[in-house]
Amino acid sequence: MTRDEIIDFVRDLDGVLLLRPEPGDGSPDIAWGDTFIYYAPDGAVPTTTQPFATIVTKNYPGDESSRLDRPDTFRVNIAAGKDEFLARVGRAPRDPAAEGEDASATDTLMAHPVYGTLGWLAVVNPAERTEGVVRELLRRSYDLARNRYARRIDSPSR
Template sequence: MLEHMTMDEIIGFVAGLDGVLTLKPGPGDGSPELSWGDTFFYYAPDGVTPTKTQPFATVVTKNYPGDESSRLDRPDTFRVNMFAGKDAFVQWTGHAPRDAASIEGDASAADTVIAHPVYGTVGWLAVVNPGPRTEAAVRELLTSAYEIARSRYERRAESQAR
């Protein structure tokens, strides 16, 4: 079995970035049961969950309706998803995000950077069970997703202050 990054390592890495709000839905918090056990990362230095912003990265542990191709129903399988933006997306896939739906490949392959099976067309990348081949890339992509989210937050705050 390939030695892979653990979910806790990934969560600790992202949660350690300044201004990150880490949400882990669970019983009793009002979140949909389907999301329990997954982790969502927002840039929210005020600690308040943004209402009009998507997370910049997620760690999912199960298949969602319409998103079964990564086969997350296998034991000890999870997928880290991160917003990459157009340039990084093209760098990793060789295609523009709008062409992601036509990208061939095995969305269940471990330790491989792939276009997100559902959100690839809007610039998301994903890795099932990151391991030795993708650990550095995952850290780089997560940091980049964080920087993009922080920049967007700061631009919004600046425009609202005017």
């Protein structure tokens, strides 16, 4: 599964906004080449919510364990939520990771090495073994983001 296949999959979902920072657009240079996937039916980058998924192509400070500095390596990150996280990795997000988990393993669903405690899952270079799971998780994460958006819009405090 390539980055473009992931992007094409989410692009087909209603209300998705893809933010793809690049030189000259005012974004920090560390974000260039990465993709941030939001539910934003108005087409504006939300200021009060995080993306529901990201695709990162490089190590970030404090997030080097996936070894994204290898050639042709990327990681898709998905805000799965507590229940889905528990169902997929067999532990609550705030529980400690199992001894020996390898955040650089490819085509393997795992807790996000930094944001796992917040219910994020990740796959480095998804391929045959994880492609279906990645698509399913992206759809579920999209549904969660869409539902959060609807609750904010319908909130009496607005």
